[in-house]
Amino acid sequence: MNQFLVSHSAAFVQAGTRQAAQTTAGSGFASSVNQCIAQSFTTSSSQTATGYVVVTASVSGTPSPWAFSIEASSSGTPSGAPLASTPVPYQFVPAAAGLVTVILPVSGLTASTTYWLVAAAAGDVSDYFEWYKSSATSGAATSVDGSSWSPQAFGMLYQVYDNSLTPPWTGIWEDGGARWTSYGYSSGRVSAVSEFTSGQTPAGYVASVRSLSYSGSLLTGVA
Numbered sequence: 001m002n003q004f005l006v007s008h009s010a011a012f013v014q015a016g017t018r019q020a021a022q023t024t025a026g027s028g029f030a031s032s033v034n035q036c037i038a039q040s041f042t043t044s045s046s047q048t049a050t051g052y053v054v055v056t057a058s059v060s061g062t063p064s065p066w067a068f069s070i071e072a073s074s075s076g077t078p079s080g081a082p083l084a085s086t087p088v089p090y091q092f093v094p095a096a097a098g099l100v101t102v103i104l105p106v107s108g109l110t111a112s113t114t115y116w117l118v119a120a121a122a123g124d125v126s127d128y129f130e131w132y133k134s135s136a137t138s139g140a141a142t143s144v145d146g147s148s149w150s151p152q153a154f155g156m157l158y159q160v161y162d163n164s165l166t167p168p169w170t171g172i173w174e175d176g177g178a179r180w181t182s183y184g185y186s187s188g189r190v191s192a193v194s195e196f197t198s199g200q201t202p203a204g205y206v207a208s209v210r211s212l213s214y215s216g217s218l219l220t221g222v223a
Contacts, residue, residue: 016162042114066088091207
């Protein structure tokens, strides 16, 4: 209800076009415990915005939300100043390696320029996230404080999409990532809805993942 009491900024994100990616799996993963993980990417010759990213990840236990951001590059490492940030709750991440969509719209990027996709440290030795490595031998960096970065001899599995007007809707990003929604599709119909809202409970957020079922063209259930 409070969403209707004042003006709330919202970005509507469509499927867009994939502009940068590493999708060939390597060996192992980087853990979110006590370290930030970053992956560099270069915008295409005409790209000036992102709409969302897809990472291959998994979760163990129930860690606090895992914040993803996009940062400019400074001296070959993340600048430390997020252009946009989105918290990802553990409810959105599978227990085994799988694709995780993160709505992360950023405008005003410079074409043919290096940026960084950064995942903040999260969790502990019992509750943590895992971002899986690609077959690349460079491109990733890690940091214990989000400031001093160490280049690594591996890359991460990731995909970066622009926000071009290519249907269907992929998600909605509101209030600087404090609330966001992503949609999954099957046979051209919405099959899943994932919603995150921060600051609604003592735990600090509310997250829900719902699946939709159909009979023919009619929606028959939401679970």
